[in-house]
Amino acid sequence: MDSYINAGNFLKEVGEIARFTLKFLITWFKPRYEIKEFFKQCYVIGYKSLPLIGLTGFIMGLVLTMQLRPSMVDYGVESELPAIVGIAIIREIGPVITALIFAGKIGSSIGAELGSMKVTEQIDAMEVSGTNPFKYLVVSRVLATTLMLPILAILSDAISLYGAYLGVNIKGETSLQLFWIQVIDSLSFNDVIPAFIKTYFFGFAVGIIGCYKGYNSNKGTEGVGKSANAAVVVASVLIFIIDLLAVQITDLLGYN
Amino acid sequence: MQTETTKEIVLQVSKLKKRFGNNIVLDDFSFELHRNENIVVLGKSGSGKSVLIKCIIGLMKPEDGSIIILGKEVNEMNAEELDKTRAKIGFLFQSNALYDSMTVRENLEFPLRRHWIKHKKEEINQIINQALSDVKLTHTIDMMPSELSGGMRKRIALARTLILKPEIILYDEPTTGLDPITAKEIIQLIIEIKNKYNTASLIISHDMNCVKLASDLVVMLIDGKCYANDTYSNLKNSQDKNIKQFFE
Numbered sequence: 001m002d003s004y005i006n007a008g009n010f011l012k013e014v015g016e017i018a019r020f021t022l023k024f025l026i027t028w029f030k031p032r033y034e035i036k037e038f039f040k041q042c043y044v045i046g047y048k049s050l051p052l053i054g055l056t057g058f059i060m061g062l063v064l065t066m067q068l069r070p071s072m073v074d075y076g077v078e079s080e081l082p083a084i085v086g087i088a089i090i091r092e093i094g095p096v097i098t099a100l101i102f103a104g105k106i107g108s109s110i111g112a113e114l115g116s117m118k119v120t121e122q123i124d125a126m127e128v129s130g131t132n133p134f135k136y137l138v139v140s141r142v143l144a145t146t147l148m149l150p151i152l153a154i155l156s157d158a159i160s161l162y163g164a165y166l167g168v169n170i171k172g173e174t175s176l177q178l179f180w181i182q183v184i185d186s187l188s189f190n191d192v193i194p195a196f197i198k199t200y201f202f203g204f205a206v207g208i209i210g211c212y213k214g215y216n217s218n219k220g221t222e223g224v225g226k227s228a229n230a231a232v233v234v235a236s237v238l239i240f241i242i243d244l245l246a247v248q249i250t251d252l253l254g255y256n
Numbered sequence: 257m258q259t260e261t262t263k264e265i266v267l268q269v270s271k272l273k274k275r276f277g278n279n280i281v282l283d284d285f286s287f288e289l290h291r292n293e294n295i296v297v298l299g300k301s302g303s304g305k306s307v308l309i310k311c312i313i314g315l316m317k318p319e320d321g322s323i324i325i326l327g328k329e330v331n332e333m334n335a336e337e338l339d340k341t342r343a344k345i346g347f348l349f350q351s352n353a354l355y356d357s358m359t360v361r362e363n364l365e366f367p368l369r370r371h372w373i374k375h376k377k378e379e380i381n382q383i384i385n386q387a388l389s390d391v392k393l394t395h396t397i398d399m400m401p402s403e404l405s406g407g408m409r410k411r412i413a414l415a416r417t418l419i420l421k422p423e424i425i426l427y428d429e430p431t432t433g434l435d436p437i438t439a440k441e442i443i444q445l446i447i448e449i450k451n452k453y454n455t456a457s458l459i460i461s462h463d464m465n466c467v468k469l470a471s472d473l474v475v476m477l478i479d480g481k482c483y484a485n486d487t488y489s490n491l492k493n494s495q496d497k498n499i500k501q502f503f504e
Contacts, residue, residue, distance in 0.1 A: 121350070125355075127315060130370040131370045
C-alpha cells in the first residue's frame with residue numbers, strides 16, 4: 001500500500017514540476033522583462049561560482065590524470081595520456097562534474113532563498129507591489145542558470161586540462177604546447193558540440209528545480225531546509241538522466 | 257464638512273465565503289470601511305482574519321461574495337486593473353516581508369519603481385525620506401533589514417506601506433511579537449498616519465490594547481461570520497458571552 005502511495009506522490013510531484021516548467025515556458029518571453037534582475041543573477045550565479053568551479057575543475061583534471069597513468073603505462077600507451085584525458089574531460093567528466101557542483105552551490109541557494117522568501121511573505125509582498133514574482137524571481141534565475149552553466153563548463157574544462165597538464169608532468173615530461181596539440185588533435189566536432197549543448201539542459205534543470213522547490217516551500221523554517229536539500233538531490237538525479245538521454249540521442253544521430 | 261453618515265465607502269465586503277477543504281473560514285462575512293476610519297477585525301488565532309485581508313488584496317480568491325474597493329469589484333479585475341488598485345492599498349504584513357537582499361532604501365524604492373509610476377531620482381529620494389521621517393527612522397536608509405531590531409523592521413515595513421500614499425491600509429497583526437512599549441509606538445503611528453493622510457485602515461489584531469487605541473469600529477469575526485460590529489466601548493459593555501471573552 002505504501003509503495004502505491006509513494007508512487008502516487010512521485011507522479012504528482014513530476015506533474016507539478018512539468019506544470020511549473022510549462023508556466024516558465026509560457027511566461028519567459030512575455031513583457032515585462034526583468035533585465036536588471038537577470039544580469040544581477042548572472043553575476044551571482046555565474047561570476048561568483050567561478051572560484052569553486054575553477055578549483056574543483058583543476059583538481060578533477062589533476063586527479064583523473066594521476067589515476068589513469070598506471071593503467072596507461074601497463075598498456076604501453078602512456079604517450080596517449082593527454083588525448084584520453086582530454087576526451088574524458090570534454091565529453092563527459094567536465095560537463096557532468098561542473099553541473100553537479102553547480103547544483104550543489106546554486107540549486108541549494110536558489111531553493112533556500114525562494115523558500116525563505118515564501119515563508120516570510122516576501123513573495124506575497126512582491127505581488128502586492130505590482131510585480132509578477134514568477135517573472136521576477138523564477139524566470140530571471142532559470143535563464144541565468146541556463147546561460148551561465150555552459151560558460152562555467154567551458155572554463156572548467158579549460159582549467160581541468162591545465163590540471164591534467166600538471167598531472168602528466170608529475171611523472172613525465174611534456175611541454176604545454178605538445179600537451180595542447182595532443183588534446184586538440186584528439187577532439188572532434190562530435191566530442192565538443194553535444195557536450196556543450198547538454199550543459200544548457202543541465203543549467204535549465206538546476207534552475208527550474210531550485211525555483212520549483214523554493215517557490216513551493218511549505219511554511220516554516222524546516223520547509224526552507226527541505227527545499228534547499230531537495231533542490232540539490234532532484235537536480236543531481238535529473239543531471240544524470242539528461243546525460244543518459246543526451247548519450248542516447250547523440251548515438252542515434254550518429255555523433256558518437 | 258462630511259458627517260459620519262455621508263462618509264465615502266472605500267471598501268465593501270459582502271457575503272464573503274472562503275473554505276479550505278471542509279473547513280469554512282469565512283461564511284457570509286460582510287462589513288464596510290469608510291474614508292478616514294480605522295476598523296479592527298478581532299478574532300481568535302486561526303479564525304480567518306489573515307485570510308480575509310489576503311482575499312481583499314487579491315492574494316487569495318474567495319469562493320463567493322463580493323469585495324468592492326474604491327468602487328471596483330476585485331473579483332472582476334484583470335491583472336492590470338488589480339495592480340492599479342493595489343497601488344492605492346498599503347499592506348503591512350505580519351512578518352514585515354522586508355526583502356532581505358535589499359537595503360532599506362531599495363525596499364522602499366521597490367514599490368515606487370514597480371507600479372509603472374515615473375519619478376525623477378530626486379523625487380524618489382524625497383518620497384523615501386518623507387516615508388522614513390514619518391516612522392522616525394531616517395538614519396537607517398542604507399542599512400540591511402538584518403541589522404534592524406524587530407520594532408525597527410516593523411516601522412520600515414510601515415514606511416514601505418506608506419510610500420505610494422495609499423488610500424486604504426491593511427494591517428495584518430501589526431503589534432504581534434513586539435514588546436508592549438514598541439507595540440504602543442506602532443499603534444500611535446497607525447493613528448498618526450490616519451490623521452495625517454486621511455486614510456482608511458483595516459487592522460487585523462487580537463491585541464486588545466491595539467483594538468482599544470486604534471479602532472473607530474470593531475468587527476468581531478467568530479465562526480467565519482461578522483458576529484458584532486460596534487465601537488470598542490459598546491462591545492466592552494456587552495453581556496454576550498462570545499464577546500465578553502475577548503475583554504476579560
